[in-house]
Amino acid sequence: xxxxxxxxxxxxxxxxxxxxxxxxxxxxxxxxxxxxxxxxxxxxxxxxxxxxxxxxxxxxxxxxxxxxxxxxxxxxxxxxxxxxxxxxxxxxxxxxxxxxxxxxxxxxxxxxxxxxxxxxxxxxxxxxxxxxxxxxxxxxxxxxxxxxxxxxxxxxxxxxxxxxxxxxxxxxxxxxxxxxxxxxxxxxxxxxxxxxxxxxxxxxxxxxxxxxxxxxxxxxxxxxxxxxxxxxxxxxxxxxxxxxxxxxxxxxxxxxxxxxxxxxxxxxxxxxxxxxxxxxxxxxxxxxxxxxxxxxxxxxxxxxxxxxxxxxxxxxxxxxxxxxxxxxxxxxxxxxxxxxxxxxxxxxxxxxxxxxxxxxxxxxxxxxxxxxxxxxxxxxxxxxxxxxxxxxxxxxxxxxxxxxxxxxxxxxxxxxxxxxxxxxxxxxxxxxxxxxxxxxxxxxxxxxxxxx
Amino acid sequence: xxxxxxxxxxxxxxxxxxxxxxxxxxxxxxxxxxxxxxxxxxxxxxxxxxxxxxxxxxxxxxxxxxxxxxxxxxxxxxxxxxxxxxxxxxxxxxxxxxxxxxxxxxxxxx
Numbered sequence: 001x002x003x004x005x006x007x008x009x010x011x012x013x014x015x016x017x018x019x020x021x022x023x024x025x026x027x028x029x030x031x032x033x034x035x036x037x038x039x040x041x042x043x044x045x046x047x048x049x050x051x052x053x054x055x056x057x058x059x060x061x062x063x064x065x066x067x068x069x070x071x072x073x074x075x076x077x078x079x080x081x082x083x084x085x086x087x088x089x090x091x092x093x094x095x096x097x098x099x100x101x102x103x104x105x106x107x108x109x110x111x112x113x114x115x116x117x118x119x120x121x122x123x124x125x126x127x128x129x130x131x132x133x134x135x136x137x138x139x140x141x142x143x144x145x146x147x148x149x150x151x152x153x154x155x156x157x158x159x160x161x162x163x164x165x166x167x168x169x170x171x172x173x174x175x176x177x178x179x180x181x182x183x184x185x186x187x188x189x190x191x192x193x194x195x196x197x198x199x200x201x202x203x204x205x206x207x208x209x210x211x212x213x214x215x216x217x218x219x220x221x222x223x224x225x226x227x228x229x230x231x232x233x234x235x236x237x238x239x240x241x242x243x244x245x246x247x248x249x250x251x252x253x254x255x256x257x258x259x260x261x262x263x264x265x266x267x268x269x270x271x272x273x274x275x276x277x278x279x280x281x282x283x284x285x286x287x288x289x290x291x292x293x294x295x296x297x298x299x300x301x302x303x304x305x306x307x308x309x310x311x312x313x314x315x316x317x318x319x320x321x322x323x324x325x326x327x328x329x330x331x332x333x334x335x336x337x338x339x340x341x342x343x344x345x346x347x348x349x350x351x352x353x354x355x356x357x358x359x360x361x362x363x364x365x366x367x368x369x370x371x372x373x374x375x376x377x378x379x380x381x382x383x384x385x386x387x388x389x390x391x392x393x394x395x396x397x398x399x400x401x402x403x404x405x406x407x408x409x410x411x412x413x414x415x416x417x418x419x420x421x422x423x424x425x426x427x428x429x430x431x432x433x434x435x436x437x438x439x440x441x442x443x444x445x446x447x448x449x450x451x452x
Numbered sequence: 453x454x455x456x457x458x459x460x461x462x463x464x465x466x467x468x469x470x471x472x473x474x475x476x477x478x479x480x481x482x483x484x485x486x487x488x489x490x491x492x493x494x495x496x497x498x499x500x501x502x503x504x505x506x507x508x509x510x511x512x513x514x515x516x517x518x519x520x521x522x523x524x525x526x527x528x529x530x531x532x533x534x535x536x537x538x539x540x541x542x543x544x545x546x547x548x549x550x551x552x553x554x555x556x557x558x559x560x561x562x
Contacts, residue, residue: 003477003553005507005518007560012479012549067530069551249559256558320562 011253014223015070019284020250022257023219023277024074025061026198028205028270029053029212031080031114035088042085043099050077050103050112053212058108060264068260070253073219073279074419077104078203079114087126097137097144104143110419111186113203115146118193120155121442131161134168138183139175145186145201149193151388153395157191157443162388165189166381166437170404173373177406180414184403185336185368189384191391191398196271197327202399213270215327216258219277220250222284224314228292239293240313247274247317255322271326274318275363276310278338280421286310286331287340287350298340299350307331308361328397330363336416336423337368345424352383352426360390365398370414370425373406380404382433393446474524475504475553478537482546484515492519492548495540499533500525515546520553 014020034049036042058075065072079100086093097115104112115137117127134146148165151157173181188201195206198215205213227246231239255272262269278286287298290306311331319325333355335341344350352369359365365387371380384400391398403423405414410427478496480488489508496503501521508517526533534550541548 003518003520003556003560005509005516008477008479008518008556009481009516011556011559012481063531066534067552068555069549070555252559253555256555 012069014220014249018220018226019222019279019281020220020253021071021073022216022254024076024198024200024217025057025072025258025261026076026078026203026215026217027054027057027212027265027267028078028196028209028215029080030205030209031082031085035085038089039091039093039095042089042093043095046079046085046096047099047103050079050100051106054107054109056265060261064257064260064264068257070257072257074111075109076198076200076203077107077109077112078198078205078215079112080205080207081114081116081118083117083124083127083130084207085126086130087124092129092133093126094133094137094140097133097141100144101141109143111143111145111200113145113147113200114205115144116148116204118149119158119161120149120152121158123161131164131168134187135171135175135183138172138186145203147188147190147193147202147204149190150384151191151392153192153392153449154445155442156445156449157385157388157392159385159437159443160440162385163378163381163437163440165384166377166379169380169402170377173404173406180408180416181373181403181406182416182420185401185416185420188399188401189388191388192396194327194397198273199275199277199328201401209270210268212267214258214262214265214267215270215273216254216261217273217275217277217327218250218254219279219284220246221276221278221286221289223250224276224310225283225285225289225292228289233294236309240309243310243313244317247314248321251318251321269324271324272318272322273327274315274322274325274329275327276314276331278332278334279419280337280339282339285338285340286333287338287344291340297347297349298344299354303354304357304361307333307358311362328363332364332367333358333362334367334401335369335426336414336421337419338421342421342423345426352428356386356390359387359398360394363397365391366400366402368401368403368420368423370403370405370408370423371428372410372425373404373408375404375428376432376434378432378434378437379428379430381437383428385437393448395448473552473554474522476521476523476550477553477556478519478521479549480515480517480541480546482515482544483513484510485544488515488544488546489517491540491544492537495536496521499536500527501533
């Protein structure tokens, strides 16, 4: 018998007690065949195509979850960035956004990603119309996620769009103010945005992708946490080793479940995203892993180094477990979705500045951070520009998902419920970058982009 | 059996993953008492599920048992079997899990 009882019990322990789960199975659907001369016609095509293609996603995921015993928390859909469709007609694409929401509800998924535009170098008319419609669509829908790619190492940083997104984020918060600006929790801006990311809010079905594809995101901070705790005060080589081993097993579970789902749905298996995605549950926190490594609180001196080790070990362990690694692949540090991060912010140990430094060594970026509601748009643009610059200069993906909480000041709380969690409003530097942001244009691509 | 090719084929069959979709792993965890194996085996037998292998451990009072079972002749659906085993677990005061075997193999072997 190739299976030892120890291995069987280990898997069951990971699932039952350490929150091992598949964070998301995301079905990517190309909408490139849905162009139409009007937004209404386009919306009908989009709705039909999504409902038809993703009809079996939820039942198949439920069946696999039961047969293999590993919970699949979220079933999601990502679509071709809608801005590409918006180029084919002249109205604002709001109706297409509403159709995405209806389709998501019809097939029973919690989020649908792709109300998006790729404008690293510049915006088409469709991009412009889509971006200005984001606040309206996010306030009129429940499950639609929106993302905008503002910069890349090859193109540089589109500062016109950085400036505009500062205003769009403010407007989105304002239109959803009765729910603490929840619209902003579904809106993320990127540098070097991947087209195969299964995680929200930034999931899209990239233009380089095939017709339909299954991408999988695993989640296993709890498993890594227990492995680190079990190790005790061993040297760094050992520490890295136990994280790699745990990451291998977590990733393997995701790879398996993803392949089964793809097989059942008759769709190609795309990538596995090797991310440690926390949830607000105790014991499912990336910050708690850093603290188990020996930090008294996340945010203290040593935090960036600890995160760098963690992120690297997760990738090394995971890379061997999956045939195709992609997406974001790294540790996530969303504040509102991670109980340990919230605690660290609350006690003053973790600041926005430290978070920015941490994003230089992990995936994504400034994620799910609530800031005072009266923060001017140009300050938000400045924060975006800083974070995006880290991604562009370091050839990596970075993103910003900020919530300027309407009517709230630092120290107060925002509460979104569910996976989006709750967060204390963080203090920010109130000096103004207005004149810098107002220059407009594009920051040229860095030398790092000239690699041919 | 001195033929190298023959030896190699035996070694290969021993080391290659043998999990397939028709096999399941039943895991029982709980306080030890009389009748656990009998109870689980009865549920399996009623649904024509054959037990291929079984191992158990008792640590202090805690009982764990792993069974590899053959689901190819099963007369109910996987979902129904899982429900029946859960009910049996409640009756016996233990936790019973059933999963398809592949996932364990995939997770723990390189």
